[in-house]
Amino acid sequence: MINRRKFLVKSATALAITFVVPSIISNKAHAKKPLAEKVSDKQSWGIHIDTSKCIDGCTACVDACNEENGLTGFGRPETDSQWIRKVTVKSNTTDKITTMPLMCQHCENPPCCDVCPTGASFKRIDGIVMVNQHTCIGCRYCMMACPFKARSFVHETLTQQNTNAPRGKGCVESCNLCVNRIDHGSETTACEDACNNLGHSAITFGDLNDKNSKISLAMNSNNPRRLRNDLNLDQKVFYSNI
Amino acid sequence: MNYTLEKLKTCRYLYWGTFLFLGFLVLLGLASSAYMEHEGHYVTGMNNQIVWGLPHIFAVTLIVIASGVLNIASMSSAFDKKLYKPLAPLSALFAIAFLVSGLIILVLDLGRPDRLIVAMTTYNFKSIFAWNIFLYSGFFVILSIYIWTMLDFNVSKFSSVVGKLAFGWRIILTTGTGSIFGFLVAREAYSTAVLAPLFIIMSLLYGTAVFYLLLRIISKMQNITIPSEITVNIRKLIIIFLLANIYFLILYHITNLYISKQIAIEKFILLDGGGYTTMFWLGQVGFGLLIPLFFELTNKDNRDFPLTLTSIMVIVGGFFAVAVIIIGGQAFPLNIFPDHTIIESSFFDNNIHGYTPSIYEFGLGIGGTSLALIIILILITNLKFIPAKK
């Protein structure tokens, strides 16, 4: 834990020094919370997705994620990174069709972290699962282990990256719940904002520990469930109405 | 048996020819890896769907062979079979060479091979991968000591103890290698306990085949004949290991068929997986197990030629077996939504993933394999490894 915290504090400090005024690091970052404040287990971040509100053909969340994290592709869909994707499924029993975004499910017992030889894949105490881009050796064992295919390997040299989302060729990456925004005090992720802006409101981000948070309220009324509950991974991403 | 150990005394041209040829392939492997690292892995056939490819097939096969070739030495040290005692040093040398080359391929295929030092110093003890790094380094150290006790008369009294240690270690090591796959909870192809014994028996089979082949080549170069007891015995071993391999393979697939959620992947490998099904039936089962078994059962007078052919086929079949396990297991889409069918996804969630390896991955694999052979060539030329009658 100490190492993870140190890593985060270090990276945060580096960013702060580079940009002097933290609030201009990114126009999407909200400086409500001082960056030096430690990550704590008081929060448990999660996402709820109400699939009944998700629109077939809409990719606003995907586009927003790509922009937030600088995921410009190379026109090679098999090797380009996708932190969030849209999938459409059909029930084998009722033929019901559901469309929804799929990303890292932020498992409480993450197989990706269990298998990572260097500990580069780690879970913060607030539940965010992410990859330390300084210690990932690019073995891709975590990609083999993830039951949701949530991870991407950076297959090409990157240029003009976003400063708020460090990435690197030869390392693995995945959705980190907009950790940079959250650590700056934001209460929304880029995908949630984009979905809300279009008036769909299918994605709700928030603190699962807070009974009155918007995510807790959304979960109460929606009978949410986890994907592949049989694997006992206790993910922090929930789906309703599949 | 009264014997001494000798260096390789082959004609200079043959030595240098082999050396240069293998050296060239090693350089080619290095160049391939440098190119993949420089450009990024998009130039390979691997992608976000098939994340482990040809380099991993080569590496796993070599590591499995490394543990298996030691079998010859184990039979002399752990089971006190005098027949194999003169061959024990060679057997241990082969083990080291294959282990090193398998590991080097793995490292050179990493996204960040330059961070090897991170891998060697930062461990996540929950990871079986990290444990394997220990198992491999330990194996290397034990084997080196073992070879030393066999080559240096002053310490030879320890050789039996170290040999037994090496024997135990290699069983754990192969189990560890098999477990790399066993820990992938969501990949149906890998989630049966039978995978570990299957890997052990595969290592025994491939290792014995490789040992016999190399022994044949070395005896040709050295102009000596392999004693017939050895050939008789190796043929017997190969038949036993072939039968055991077939048994565990059947057991593995039957176990999978019993677990209802694994039926789909079984159907995929055994029936309708296209190239993967062909690789399984023709490559792994036919070419690698059944035809060799037929050859050896009919080879009643222990002739060298069928045994050589068998060994080659077993190794090629073994390569296919590892390919079916590694690539087949990834090609089958993950079951993210049980009771649902994925009808659309930008990330290929609903497709059987194809994999066409690039020339660079092949180059790296061949280069790595050549590295094993060149290590062997250099060491048997400079140190006394080859048995000769007194």
Ligand code: SF4
């Ligand atoms: S969804 Fe995959 S990448 Fe995300 S925490 Fe779980 S195992 Fe790890």
Ligand code: SF4
């Ligand atoms: S690719 Fe990186 S994050 Fe994933 S298991 Fe390997 S070292 Fe860990």
